[in-house]
Amino acid sequence: MADSIDKRLDVCGVCCPLPIIRLGESIAALKPGQTLEIMGNDPVFEASVRDFCQANGHTILEVRRIDRRRIAMLIRVSA
Amino acid sequence: MPPVDSLSAAPQPSAKARRKGTILLVSGELDKALVAFEVAAGFQAMGMDMSMWFVLYGANCLLKPRALLSPAKWWRRLGAGAGRVPETDVALQHLVRGLNPAGAAHLPLSQLNLGGIGPWAVRRIMRAKGMAPLEDLIHRARDLGVRFTICQICVDAMAFSVPDDLIVQAEVKGVSTYYLEVAAADYNAAF
Numbered sequence: 692m693a694d695s696i697d698k699r700l701d702v703c704g705v706c707c708p709l710p711i712i713r714l715g716e717s718i719a720a721l722k723p724g725q726t727l728e729i730m731g732n733d734p735v736f737e738a739s740v741r742d743f744c745q746a747n748g749h750t751i752l753e754v755r756r757i758d759r760r761r762i763a764m765l766i767r768v769s770a
Numbered sequence: 771m772p773p774v775d776s777l778s779a780a781p782q783p784s785a786k787a788r789r790k791g792t793i794l795l796v797s798g799e800l801d802k803a804l805v806a807f808e809v810a811a812g813f814q815a816m817g818m819d820m821s822m823w824f825v826l827y828g829a830n831c832l833l834k835p836r837a838l839l840s841p842a843k844w845w846r847r848l849g850a851g852a853g854r855v856p857e858t859d860v861a862l863q864h865l866v867r868g869l870n871p872a873g874a875a876h877l878p879l880s881q882l883n884l885g886g887i888g889p890w891a892v893r894r895i896m897r898a899k900g901m902a903p904l905e906d907l908i909h910r911a912r913d914l915g916v917r918f919t920i921c922q923i924c925v926d927a928m929a930f931s932v933p934d935d936l937i938v939q940a941e942v943k944g945v946s947t948y949y950l951e952v953a954a955a956d957y958n959a960a961f
Contacts, residue, residue, distance in 0.1 A: 704900045705900040705901075705902070706899055706900045706901050707808075707812070708808050708811055708812030708815065709900070709901075709902055711812055711815045711816060712811055712812065712815040712910055712914065714815070715814075715815035715816070715817075715914070716815075716913075716914070733900075742816070743815075743816060746816050746817055747816070747817050
């Protein structure tokens with residue numbers, strides 16, 4: 692499915708609001724239509740990324756649970 | 771599908787019309803300053819243009835770190851700088867500057883301060899949990915584009931030298947400018 696991921700971001704080990712801050716910085720450097728995979732293990736990580744994408748119009752393409760804590764989410768940057 | 775909540779009714783922000791927010795930090799305590807900067811940096815990252823205002827002890831977290839007995843606090847002239855009126859200075863301002871905690875690393879807690887053991891314990895717990903320390907959050911907020919403004923009368927009364935005493939760039943403005951920002955903002959909070 693995820694044939695070409697333009698950027699990968701690992702925010703495991705930091706907690707709210709740092710995942711959102713790092714995600715915002717990374718997405719600002721990408722062009723519309725590019726994809727970013729972010730992986731985190733904060734208990735509110737998935738909700739944070741969903742809220743971020745909802746507020747900024749980005750699309751969540753895929754959500755994968757890596758293990759008990761870690762979740763990876765694939766995002767397409769909006770126009 | 772993302773969960774539907776109250777945000778879904780909000781208009782999608784575009785590059786032209788970003789939502790605005792202001793935060794007024796009055797307190798010089800570590801817990802309140804942390805919340806203020808977490809909200810500011812988090813909201814800025816979510817896409818809101820945040821502006822932080824600092825009055826009275828709220829500006830302590832922006833000062834360069836100085837220990838209580840630092841000569842830079844006690845043996846320096848009350849400096850000039852933006853917003854200062856040195857002609858009306860009084861000697862008591864030396865005492866205020868000397869006793870006032872300077873720097874994000876020297877702020878007390880509002881509860882369970884225990885003579886400095888409380889902030890030390892909070893920092894240790896925060897590090898273990900992967901939370902950003904206050905100094906780091908201040909710099910992240912600045913890098914994200916959060917704007918900082920210090921109240922002019924506080925700068926003058928507490929004898930801050932702007933920009934020499936500060937770790938970040940800040941403007942010195944009055945309540946009329948604060949009013950204009952608050953009236954144009956979607957989110958206003960005071961800590």
